Amino acid sequence: DARVTQTPRHKVTEMGQEVTMRCQPILGHNTVFWYRQTMMQGLELLAYFRNRAPLDDSGMPKDRFSAEMPDATLATLKIQPSEPRDSAVYFCASGLLADTQYFGPGTRLTVL
């Protein structure tokens, strides 16, 4: 049963610290998405990649967020420095093209 995996599942950190979230997409999927979900804003698209190349990261705060795909089996989302307003659940999803996306379990980030 192929699934998207994300680590860590939970992260508590202090303001100003660097946070790195990792995602392993489903093998064979060529598109990877990063989303942020909060109670107030809902599900927001932050960035996505196709064949490891970034296609759109307009949803990300550029000064502190960065997303990369070092290889086809790993996507990373980094926040440096983190701020309390970054507290949210971050989801990674993968798929073929832009159609059906399969979501990971999420990383719940709390920035104190």
Next chain:
Amino acid sequence: GESVGLHLPTLSVQEGDNSIINCAYSNSASDYFIWYKQESGKGPQFIIDIRSNMDKRQGQRVTVLLNKTVKHLSLQIAATQPGDSAVYFCAENMTGRRALTFGSGTRLQVQP
């Protein structure tokens, strides 16, 4: 991204009844639609999809209906069970666009 806010519309049904969750979309050019289910503490889970050349598609206990004339999508769940309690999202896409657009969620509460 769309809203999953504190004031999610909520549908409350009795166990065993049929549920109908509705979604209005705004882009008449959208040609692909998905329903996702999100349980508490988990990522959105793919339920069923439909393309615009169809107006109905059935899965196991679920049926999606598409009315392109009024830009309306619905998810019908037969014999609703307590395990169906979750937030349900519709999402849409169109050929050539790069990512799904998620609709507002609906919370389904199943009363035993």
